Amino acid sequence: MNTSGNWFFWAALSAVFAALTAIFAKIGIQGVNSDLATLIRTAIIGCILAAFVWFTGKWSDPFTLSPKTWLFLGLSGLATGASWVCYFRALQIGDASKVAPVDKFSLVLVAVFAFAFLGERPSLHEWLGIGMVAAGVVVLALGR
Structure with missing residues (x-):
């Protein structure tokens, strides 16, 4: 089965990693402010993604993107950041097995x-x- 173009394969893999995210985050935020934990997580994600894009040869000049693309990617980034802050806060005070399904x-x-x-x-x-x-x-x- 060719998995590179199979949306279900990638969506299922996303679900596995999202589940691991909840478990790892719940363990990692013990004794740490959830906002600081979100910042650390975000910095790690930024470094990993930058390396991934660079090493797979997918880097292109982001300044050539259209203003509409910048606007909606920017809004998506703001929504992601807000979601992560809320998610980590919920994980810090609630059970992962309850927070993740509500999320x-x-x-x-x-x-x-x-x-x-x-x-x-x-x-x-x-x-x-x-x-x-x-x-x-x-x-x-x-x-x-």
Whole structure:
């Protein structure tokens, strides 16, 4: 199976790494301010990604990108930063097994936002799955 172009392979790998992120972060933030921990994590990510882009030969001049690309990548970066700060704060005071699933409510929001802003139209089957994720988050949140 050619995995390089298989979106499901990469999405599943993302889920594995996201799960490890929650576990490693929960262990790593013990006795450390969550904002400082987020900064350290972000600096490490920046270094790793810069090396990855450089060594894979994918570096290009970012100043040739369009203003629209800069705007939306900038907004994405701001949203990512805000998400990480909130996620680490939640991990510091809550159980990883509860925080991570609630964080994945983003799946529901992505579907709603993609419907509203990108014109994507999930099938009834897909909406059912999205609704089940939403219901699972509600069950977790109410189960305190």
